[in-house]
Amino acid sequence: MKRAVCIVSGGMDSAVAAAMAKKEGYGIVAVHFNYGQRTEAKELECFRLLAEDLEALERYEIDLPFFTQIGASALTDESIEIPTGGMEEGVPVTYVPFRNGIFLSIAAAIAEKEGAEAIYIGVVEEDSSGYPDCRESYIKAMERAIELGTREETKIQIRMPLVHLHKSQIVSTALKLGVELGHTWSCYKEEEEACGVCDSCRLRLAGFRQAGVEDPIPYQS
Amino acid sequence: MKRAVCIVSGGMDSAVAAAMAKKEGYGIVAVHFNYGQRTEAKELECFRLLAEDLEALERYEIDLPFFTQIGASALTDESIEIPTGGMEEGVPVTYVPFRNGIFLSIAAAIAEKEGAEAIYIGVVEEDSSGYPDCRESYIKAMERAIELGTREETKIQIRMPLVHLHKSQIVSTALKLGVELGHTWSCYKEEEEACGVCDSCRLRLAGFRQAGVEDPIPYQS
Numbered sequence: 370m371k372r373a374v375c376i377v378s379g380g381m382d383s384a385v386a387a388a389m390a391k392k393e394g395y396g397i398v399a400v401h402f403n404y405g406q407r408t409e410a411k412e413l414e415c416f417r418l419l420a421e422d423l424e425a426l427e428r429y430e431i432d433l434p435f436f437t438q439i440g441a442s443a444l445t446d447e448s449i450e451i452p453t454g455g456m457e458e459g460v461p462v463t464y465v466p467f468r469n470g471i472f473l474s475i476a477a478a479i480a481e482k483e484g485a486e487a488i489y490i491g492v493v494e495e496d497s498s499g500y501p502d503c504r505e506s507y508i509k510a511m512e513r514a515i516e517l518g519t520r521e522e523t524k525i526q527i528r529m530p531l532v533h534l535h536k537s538q539i540v541s542t543a544l545k546l547g548v549e550l551g552h553t554w555s556c557y558k559e560e561e562e563a564c565g566v567c568d569s570c571r572l573r574l575a576g577f578r579q580a581g582v583e584d585p586i587p588y589q590s
Numbered sequence: 591m592k593r594a595v596c597i598v599s600g601g602m603d604s605a606v607a608a609a610m611a612k613k614e615g616y617g618i619v620a621v622h623f624n625y626g627q628r629t630e631a632k633e634l635e636c637f638r639l640l641a642e643d644l645e646a647l648e649r650y651e652i653d654l655p656f657f658t659q660i661g662a663s664a665l666t667d668e669s670i671e672i673p674t675g676g677m678e679e680g681v682p683v684t685y686v687p688f689r690n691g692i693f694l695s696i697a698a699a700i701a702e703k704e705g706a707e708a709i710y711i712g713v714v715e716e717d718s719s720g721y722p723d724c725r726e727s728y729i730k731a732m733e734r735a736i737e738l739g740t741r742e743e744t745k746i747q748i749r750m751p752l753v754h755l756h757k758s759q760i761v762s763t764a765l766k767l768g769v770e771l772g773h774t775w776s777c778y779k780e781e782e783e784a785c786g787v788c789d790s791c792r793l794r795l796a797g798f799r800q801a802g803v804e805d806p807i808p809y810q811s
Contacts (some may be wrong), residue, residue, distance in 0.1 A: 460742075475692055482662040514734070
């Protein structure tokens with residue numbers, strides 16, 4: 370059975386990307402990163418539920434404690450506040466330096482070990498937080514680097530099926546594929562009830578609103 | 591003062607690359623990775639001595655325990671033996687899947703945080719162990735990916751000053767720059783006295799022999 374490494378953060382986008390891999394007929398190698406982000410425990414809980422839903426063949430829960438050593442992001446440094454006033458222009462303080470580069474490199478190592486032919490990542494370019502490591506041009510460059518930096522016989526495609534979708538299309542795709550959206554978490558701040566006002570909550574809620582669907586997760590009222 | 595992130599493994603090559611960065615006038619941000627390799631403790635000890643020698647402005651000791659979860663290399667999986675019979679054709683079992691990709695990605699995150707304009711890595715292409723992630727073409731591709739996947743204002747060059755040198759030239763350069771070679775370790779297997787027969791020891795010893803210099807570290811007789 371052909372295999373795909375799916376980076377599953379516990380969020381909605383990567384859950385949908387992984388469901389698309391499954392629909393393409395891949396056996397799923399589910400990979401999750403604990404990187405000291407504020408909502409680490411909740412995201413891990415969601416990952417475990419989603420890995421069940423996906424009937425993952427293999428699971429990797431990878432601890433990356435060094436992210437808090439580097440810091441330089443509101444997600445990994447408690448002294449930097451998460452903005453809640455609405456999306457702004459430019460790269461937000463929640464940007465974690467080269468996070469997807471680190472995640473994709475580790476995913477590549479796992480893919481090479483597991484003999485997987487694809488890595489699925491749920492990056493979204495336009496309707497997103499404005500992170501430079503979510504752009505298609507970057508992901509293609511990374512694919513090329515992985516091609517050159519691994520064994521001759523290792524051939525790994527990076528698939529990013531959501532990169533040009535809007536959030537409402539992601540919600541519709543989730544429903545079409547039967548993704549259990551109650552098993553996903555997007556809030557940057559809270560683990561019990563989503564805050565509803567961080568950038569990630571705002572993007573998610575707008576997506577549900579535009580899709581005309583109710584979000585099944587709890588929000589602070 | 592302009593800054594360079596130097597990946598310093600504790601081995602000879604990266605020590606020389608870092609000394610070249612220093613000679614170029616960079617303030618050194620010294621980065622070391624503990625990845626569960628067999629000689630982890632010895633390499634860390636050498637890193638600390640070298641960081642002193644380099645008068646590093648900043649030091650990062652980064653723990654990457656997940657490498658042993660992935661395994662698939664004689665360096666990170668104790669059940670795979672280190673070959674000692676001499677160099678062979680092809681990618682050896684000591685190859686760690688996409689190790690330099692992971693190291694460079696983390697170095698890029700640190701460089702972006704520290705405002706460093708260069709990353710120095712001691713890869714050697716021809717006179718080396720045959721790892722795919724030590725080739726110039728790969729490193730250039732990775733530089734491009736880092737360019738695209740970080741903030742607009744982040745400009746990071748990857749410098750690999752040893753990539754086309756032979757080991758004997760690396761030894762001569764070390765001596766010219768005053769690198770304390772007794773503070774470096776290359777053996778894949780042993781931490782007290784180098785084995786002398788793993789690929790890494792063989793490459794190092796041949797380099798010293800061709801340079802007509804004695805290696806200051808202890809070897810098993």
